[in-house]
Amino acid sequence: MVYLKNSVTSGAADGVFAFGAAGDTAIVGDWDGDGYDTLGVGRPEGVAQRFYLTNSNIRPGVAGSFLFGNAGDTPVSGDWNNDRFTTVGVKRGNYWYLTNSNIRPTASSSFQFGNAGDRPLTGRWDRGTGTSVGVAR
Template structure:
C-alpha cells in the first residue's frame, strides 16, 4: 500500500462529512431540471437566499443550507421570466414574472 490509500481515505471522510452536514443533499439552490432558472431574494427580510423558478412553480429557501424548499407555490407559467424585488418597500422580496412586455408583480 502506497500513499494513495491516504488520499482515498481523505476523500471518503470528506464525502461522509459533507453528506452528514446536508451540503450534498438535493436542495432548491441546485437547479435539478433543464430549464430551471435561479432566483435570489430576501424572502423573509433577512439575508438574500436562493430559489428556483420552474415553468411557473417557485421553490424558495429561507436560509443558506441544503434541503428541501421552505416554500413551494405556483405563480406564472411556462415561458415566463422570474423577477424578484422589494416592490412595496417592506424589506421583503416578493416574486413576479415578466411575460413579453408585461410584468406581473
C-alpha cells in the same frame, strides 16, 4: 449546483449546494425578511410557473412552493413595495406581473415595459423605495 462567494475576491466558493433542477431559472431574495438573501428558482410546471424558495444557504431545503404566472414566463424577484421582503414576479413578452406575497401570490401590479425579447433586470436604480425593473436589449 450553486456556488456562492461571500466576498468580491478570487478563490474557492464559500458555499456549494444543490438546489432546484436542470432548466430552472435561479432568483435571489430575502424571502423571510431576516436580512440575508437566499436562493429561489422558477420552474415551468404544466401551464404555470412554480417557484421554490429556500431560507438557508447552509442547509437549503424548500421553505415555500407556489404557482405564479405561466409556464413560459421569465421569473424575477424584488422588494416591490419596500417592506423588506423579497417577492416574485414574471415577465411575459413586454408585460410584467409582480406580487407582494409569496404566501398567496396574486398580481399586485401589472404593466408594460420594454420589448418582448428583452432580458429582465431588477434593482434599486435611484435610491427610491422598493425594487424597480429594467431590461437588457
